[in-house]
Amino acid sequence: MRIKKHPILEFDREKKLRFYINGKELYGYEGETISAALFANGVTTFSRSLKYNHPRGFFCGIGKCSSCLMTVNGIPNTRTCITPLKDGVEVKTQDAYADLPETKHKRHKKKVINTDLLVIGGGPAGLSAALEAAKHGVNVLLVDENPILGGQLIKQTHKFFGSREEKAGTRGVEIAQQLRKEVEKQENIRVFLKSTVFGYYECEQNHCFGMVKRREDYTEEIYELHCKSVIFACGAMENMLAFPGNDLPGVYGAGGVQTLMNVYGVKPGRRVLMVGSGNVGLIVSYQLLQADVDVAYIVEGLPKIGGYHVHAAKVRRCGVPILTSHTIVEAYGNERVEGARIAKVGKNWSIIPGTEMDVKCDTICLAVGLTPSIRLLSQTGAEIRFIREAGGHVALHNKNMETTVPGVYVAGDGSGIEEASTAMLEGKIAGFSAAYKIKNKAFDSKPLKLYHEELERLRDGPFGVKGRKAKEKIAVQWSDKR
Amino acid sequence: MKEYEKTGVLSIEDLRLPSEEQLKKGVAVIECVQNIPCNPCVDACPVKAISMRNINDIPVIDYDKCTGCGNCVAVCPGLAIFLVKTKDDTVFISIPYEFLPIPNVGDRVEMLDRRGEKKGKAEVVRVRRAGKTTIVTIKTEKRFAMVVRNIRVKDA
Numbered sequence A: 001m002r003i004k005k006h007p008i009l010e011f012d013r014e015k016k017l018r019f020y021i022n023g024k025e026l027y028g029y030e031g032e033t034i035s036a037a038l039f040a041n042g043v044t045t046f047s048r049s050l051k052y053n054h055p056r057g058f059f060c061g062i063g064k065c066s067s068c069l070m071t072v073n074g075i076p077n078t079r080t081c082i083t084p085l086k087d088g089v090e091v092k093t094q095d096a097y098a099d100l101p102e103t104k105h106k107r108h109k110k111k112v113i114n115t116d117l118l119v120i121g122g123g124p125a126g127l128s129a130a131l132e133a134a135k136h137g138v139n140v141l142l143v144d145e146n147p148i149l150g151g152q153l154i155k156q157t158h159k160f161f162g163s164r165e166e167k168a169g170t171r172g173v174e175i176a177q178q179l180r181k182e183v184e185k186q187e188n189i190r191v192f193l194k195s196t197v198f199g200y201y202e203c204e205q206n207h208c209f210g211m212v213k214r215r216e217d218y219t220e221e222i223y224e225l226h227c228k229s230v231i232f233a234c235g236a237m238e239n240m241l242a243f244p245g246n247d248l249p250g251v252y253g254a255g256g257v258q259t260l261m262n263v264y265g266v267k268p269g270r271r272v273l274m275v276g277s278g279n280v281g282l283i284v285s286y287q288l289l290q291a292d293v294d295v296a297y298i299v300e301g302l303p304k305i306g307g308y309h310v311h312a313a314k315v316r317r318c319g320v321p322i323l324t325s326h327t328i329v330e331a332y333g334n335e336r337v338e339g340a341r342i343a344k345v346g347k348n349w350s351i352i353p354g355t356e357m358d359v360k361c362d363t364i365c366l367a368v369g370l371t372p373s374i375r376l377l378s379q380t381g382a383e384i385r386f387i388r389e390a391g392g393h394v395a396l397h398n399k400n401m402e403t404t405v406p407g408v409y410v411a412g413d414g415s416g417i418e419e420a421s422t423a424m425l426e427g428k429i430a431g432f433s434a435a436y437k438i439k440n441k442a443f444d445s446k447p448l449k450l451y452h453e454e455l456e457r458l459r460d461g462p463f464g465v466k467g468r469k470a471k472e473k474i475a476v477q478w479s480d481k482r
Numbered sequence B: 001m002k003e004y005e006k007t008g009v010l011s012i013e014d015l016r017l018p019s020e021e022q023l024k025k026g027v028a029v030i031e032c033v034q035n036i037p038c039n040p041c042v043d044a045c046p047v048k049a050i051s052m053r054n055i056n057d058i059p060v061i062d063y064d065k066c067t068g069c070g071n072c073v074a075v076c077p078g079l080a081i082f083l084v085k086t087k088d089d090t091v092f093i094s095i096p097y098e099f100l101p102i103p104n105v106g107d108r109v110e111m112l113d114r115r116g117e118k119k120g121k122a123e124v125v126r127v128r129r130a131g132k133t134t135i136v137t138i139k140t141e142k143r144f145a146m147v148v149r150n151i152r153v154k155d156a
Helices: A034-040 A124-135 A151-155 A172-185 A254-262 A279-290 A309-316 A420-438 A446-458 A462-481 B003-007 B020-025 B040-044 B071-075
Strands: A016-021 A024-029 A069-072 A075-079 A090-092 A111-120 A140-143 A189-192 A195-201 A207-214 A220-232 A236-238 A251-253 A271-275 A294-300 A322-324 A326-332 A339-344 A357-360 A363-366 A370-372 A384-387 A392-395 A408-410 B027-030 B081-087 B090-097 B108-113 B118-130 B133-141 B148-152
Touching: A016 A034, A024 A034, A034 A254, A111 A124, A111 A420, A124 A140, A124 A151, A124 A172, A124 A189, A124 A220, A124 A420, A140 A195, A151 A172, A151 A254, A220 A420, A236 A254, A251 A254, A254 A279, A254 A363, A271 A279, A271 A326, A279 A294, A279 A309, A279 A363, A294 A326, A294 A357, A309 A322, A309 B003, A322 B003, A370 A392, A384 A462, A392 A408, A408 A420, A420 A446, B020 B027, B020 B081, B027 B071, B040 B071, B071 B081, B071 B090, B071 B118, B071 B133, B090 B148, B108 B133, B118 B148, B133 B148
Parallel strands: A016 A090, A111 A140, A111 A220, A140 A189, A220 A408, A251 A363, A271 A294, A271 A363, A294 A322
Antiparallel strands: A016 A024, A069 A075, A069 A090, A195 A207, A207 A220, A236 A370, A326 A339, A339 A357, A384 A392, B027 B081, B081 B090, B090 B133, B108 B118, B108 B148, B118 B133
């Protein structure tokens, strides 16, 4: 299931690694995650459900959904989608609640780090925020859960839209590389990868967080972080859709499949049904074709295609049908997806009888929207509101991305679902504002105005309506609050 | 609602087409019909034939100014620009292509329309790499000038 040749990407498979699944020997490559290596070997069932013993597998591919939990070297509940494969590692499928290993309770010795600014999340927003703040002389600690910096940019093989300032015409993977290089050059940015910020704690002057860093041998180190300001650039997670069979291995987030395919070079299956025709659904469908995976249909519940026409045209001229006013009724299969039934939807999303159709496929990708990740952010006490256009609950924030808790900022999808281009600008604004405050306004605030203008321009068109409305609502509720 | 919003397939009526004379010279046909925040084609044009008042505008091309250089075909993030040049009864169509295998000059490839339906075979007359996107020029009958928008190499 590994992609050997790809029109855009090259996969580095220099070092072969041996590993075990339930005692059976398999091979993977250095740079792959455990999930990717299992997929490449055709293993798609990672655990079994508590009540019905259903097979369970991968879903989001970026450590957000906990669907891929397995026991790794005796450590249960390991998120295998963000855990790098090591030579000789023993992986076991879990049944419902995994048994905790017998360990002598050691007190973890915690390390303490003090920094000016903590940036949580190393995607387009977090990277831009860290760079912007660091350029203004602020010490930054940048933390990300994944093994690679870049967030969702690292799997975007298409050229970006926007203008030259937002690197339009450049592929997301290349933007990630450029930003990574800039971060490496900044001596005042310290990066922690494979690290999770897990809790916000009260302390007198600063903001205080707990962080766990995963070592090479899968054991962990505990840190206590103190910072003057913090920027939450935690991104978003993919939405689930309710239908019978949605827990079968083979039903994956479209973004999860994109990670598997474009970061690790592993195909999710042979034939895919794509659910959702927003830009994510359209782009991932095109990328599946590039990886030589067949796309049976793209189904869209609404009467019209959600994403850009140019993305739809790219898949249509390859012969992939897009069925608007259609939805998935059911996924079926024993150990994994063997097919799906789709049907036409009428008013109020009701299925029109007699329109059901069988689709033979081994993979179903869900591209049905994203929800901002705010679980950690909400611990700070920042005011959270449900804003439909933002994709769910988000923290109220002002124009400079500061929440109702002074010194706590948000940026990117975590502050309302939009695009990578807007995320980068919001990151710059948050980074700039945080630095401006930390440094007591010791530099010119002119760039901030330019960033705001650029952001307005990006949200100006009909496809920016949702983002614009979300931010307007947030602004209104923010001023009501004051 | 426009039909293409439902199907993803443009019809000729959705486009502003060049004249016979302009086609003989060879021009870029921009199949970008929505207000999306994107403008690299404007920056890429060496003769300023493509204009846009702001980034969310639909690009407007001045076919008289266009020299058919193909710079915009290579940069368009939506792969929505095609070069079309007619000569007598034949047409040369240049298509942005991001699949494998990349065809060679002289290969015969399957032509596909905007629906991905097969329209017969054509000869590849030029292959130009522009980064990871390849621009493949095929030569075919003139009647396909505004019909063929993709190729399939594997089945050919």
